[in-house]
Amino acid sequence: MPYQAPLKDMLFVMNELADLAAVNALPGNEDATADTAEAILEENAKFVSGVVAPLNAPSDKEPSWWHDGQVTTSKGFKEAFKQFGEAGWQGVQHPVEFGGQGLPKLFATPCIEMLNAGSISFALCPLLSDGAIEALLTAGSDEQKAIYLEKLVSGEWTGTMNLTEPQAGSDLAAVRTRAVPQGDGTYKVFGTKIFITYGEHDFSDNIVHLVLARTPDAPAGVKGISLFIVPKFLVNADGSLGERNDAHCVSIEHKLGIKASPTAVLQFGDHGGAIGTLVGEENRGLEYMFIMMNAARFGVGLQGIGLAERAYQKAVAFAKDRVQSRDLAGSAGPVSIIHHPDVRRMLMSMRSQTEAARALAYVGAGLSDVAHSHADAEVRKVNLAVYEYLVPIIKGWSTEMSQDVARDGVQVHGGMGFIEETGAAQHYRDAKILTIYEGTTAIQANDLVGRKTVRDGGAVARNILAQVRATEAALAGVDNVDFKAILGQLSAGSKDLEAVVDYVVANVKTDVKGVFSGSVLYLKLAGIVLGGWQMARAAVIAQQKLEAGEGDAAFYKAKIATARFFADHILSQASGLRNAIINGSAGVLALDIEQF
């Protein structure tokens, strides 16, 4: 099944919802025009459709494999990664100084969505490199930047994030890996890291492991974690590769999905110690790692959106092709199943949620660009706060959504969906990791409740809700049945979200477990209300374009219909979520542990 990048929707969202013009107006972004966006997206779409997307199904059948400490990746991956690096796709959002294209996050975002629609297993390697690059840009020494950044940006080397240990998954306070200073500026690292994505592979000459570890005198808990660069091969002063470092892949995991992406167990220091250098200052590792993680969390949200788009396209193609049963409203022979209302309902559910999540993520990318580059510090601060509120929602909601979409995708295929050769099942399997890695949905929800809502007393949330109200006013200005339905559901949903924010802020101190028992539901509620808000904004703009007789009328009509579907079918879930959050903690917490 070929993948067709949804360029029309991507460009609509960039220009009309994520305010590309405002991003273009930021200092340093003079080249980031709408025309540049169109050209880059078209070029990226060609690369993904031509090179990456065809690898997705075959690489699932012949995953990467481990032998004697080496990992051979799936057929075609190595060559595709070479092309990816040489064409400059790793560097879209990274500084020109280190060989990147220096474009805004808003421009990199659709490229990352496309790459993940092509193959999540493939796209994971660049995603991890992006994180390593961000961390080094922020906290690396000039020497470290000089040694590593250009190679990472060009795709000659790749990066990894080494957080998890057997006893330390979500809880980084439990990290035990040790880093012992050698007196020469280097450290010897000892420990075992698990679940290391692309921890070993054959794409590149070197792999730049970023590793969380404790120095001998470090305090306990998360305040005693430092960040180290531990390359697979040491790097000589002239930039050439030196000795093999004592960091070895002892096995890779047998997984439900993303089988082509090697998930490594890495053993550091079993043969005398792995040589590493400290990034930034000691005991500030968690802070630096969060730079990588926030970028990676946003990226995982895009994985959900890309996967959902691909699953949707596959289901549409099958539904148009498969002939089965008569049309309910007709008496002629059998028709393609897209004529059947429940198939249509599933396709609209897949489509509307994918479009809503895309809009929310791209809007987030635009906010991040403003937060990064605007001349006015106050504007930067306000936009950063909104962006940071959105990150756990973009990660958590888009990925939960992708599982719903992948499940419907299999269902549309009927019995054929359960046969692996059809390919729909792969999306169902692949999707399941997205709500787990880079922080489970519960971890995102903890972030949303704690750092993003309680800390400022709900101020940012209410600022966003005020913007939703402005969209509600615009909806009220259009007098037709679709806009009335959208307004009704959005205004009910935004009231529900406001009530939940008030509840969270008012009760977190007196009833912390009660509030957190609804944290994931709050995240989902925020996702559907803010996703529905973006769909409503899109509908208002589409209506304006239609009234002005501008552009592609069929596209704008479909956008309004899709927004209507989202309102009636998805936004309408808000009241149930509100009840479960505000009244539902008693049921969550009533049983003693022995009663389970």
Add this chain to the structure above:
Amino acid sequence: MPYQAPLKDMLFVMNELADLAAVNALPGNEDATADTAEAILEENAKFVSGVVAPLNAPSDKEPSWWHDGQVTTSKGFKEAFKQFGEAGWQGVQHPVEFGGQGLPKLFATPCIEMLNAGSISFALCPLLSDGAIEALLTAGSDEQKAIYLEKLVSGEWTGTMNLTEPQAGSDLAAVRTRAVPQGDGTYKVFGTKIFITYGEHDFSDNIVHLVLARTPDAPAGVKGISLFIVPKFLVNADGSLGERNDAHCVSIEHKLGIKASPTAVLQFGDHGGAIGTLVGEENRGLEYMFIMMNAARFGVGLQGIGLAERAYQKAVAFAKDRVQSRDLAGSAGPVSIIHHPDVRRMLMSMRSQTEAARALAYVGAGLSDVAHSHADAEVRKVNLAVYEYLVPIIKGWSTEMSQDVARDGVQVHGGMGFIEETGAAQHYRDAKILTIYEGTTAIQANDLVGRKTVRDGGAVARNILAQVRATEAALAGVDNVDFKAILGQLSAGSKDLEAVVDYVVANVKTDVKGVFSGSVLYLKLAGIVLGGWQMARAAVIAQQKLEAGEGDAAFYKAKIATARFFADHILSQASGLRNAIINGSAGVLALDIEQF
């Protein structure tokens, strides 16, 4: 992970909700006492936990395999099936006349749930045999009964259902397999059947294929389909096995889940014609097949419940064992993750939905027994109508629910859940077939709307809603916060369901596509309202027991808390579903096919 049959809940549901005493009072059911139920369930639980459940994970890793037309099943399956037959478990609900135990469906139901909790792949073979036995009991000739029934009931032979062809999945009107009369009372059958569960295996000497085919002069469409017995080996007059029949397994499928269950492509008549005999009358095959299908659909609902229970138990065990992060309300060291509110929420969601679906299914089984055996024809008729209304809900809702539960089950395990060795992922993969085979959820929903709601103008649905109102009155008699919450959600949900029934009946003629675009949502709404009704009934009874100081107080308290959770978290989704059904069809149907 060992499986512990939830005997206490099963017996509570049988006795208190499904009215075992009334079933025991039916003519011919004198032995079906509460004591017998307890003895049988305990014995079955021992067999499943000791013999079947340990095979589930290993058989997923080493599925059944095809070689030269033969299928070798997973290690241990053949021996387990032999024990299953010899112990009489295939015959629980079948007539004593043919070697069965002659017990009510209410007694067979928990046994089938347990067997599926043990291994869905294993349990599928008996499930198909049950269907074949039902069809032959209803429509077989005395000679056919004499040849086949005893062997099927004893498990010496097994049965299959051959409906699907490459061009005929949900749409049986498209069946092309031909049956040509030979003038000697036999037919020669020619055609290809796909997705035939246990169409070939090594459990038994013979396999009794029940095959849908068309005779030469049959009318087009579903009115021209007849049912044939086509055994793998012909049977001599003395009951011994004769020639190998021309029915061959040419391949088995490579599937997402239930890998140990062989899914066969069967070729009939490639070497001269497969010999078959007609079951009942020509052109009435669909009617007979529906006997098998209704039994099988109920059985697939039980598969969902069994899988959900197993996934829940696995998640509970992991959550009690895995230590990670501090307790939110405490400052001591890390605790087992069952202390974390979101883990608790997922476990309660899994538990409450499993219990609700179990209660609804067992109540359905009790109604079926009354419909089958009551002395008064009018009582039989009324109970049959309610049972038949419930069957698509028990099948559709319990299986959709099982996918939600299996997904949460993986999520509770975090990163470990994504590793195949952990075993949680198998449930997620296995569950996906349950909403597809024996009629997709949309097919169940068509049945619910068309045959079960529109045909009688919603009369049966309103009869059931009147019973829900009686439970609401009982809830109102208990003055505490849990019962107030349950009453609030149940009364709102039953009003939503009533509004939807009214909408369906009023609009199906003028807006058939609009009504059917909400059919699956109506099925889900009916599932949560009627499942919530059963949980409310359970809570009322639990409260009475507590007030009377009878029985296991911890069990009754947990039942009330679980009913409360279900009300706040699951029943509260009713209003959103009502809106999507009644107002949501415009969004479903707005796009032209080219716009997808």
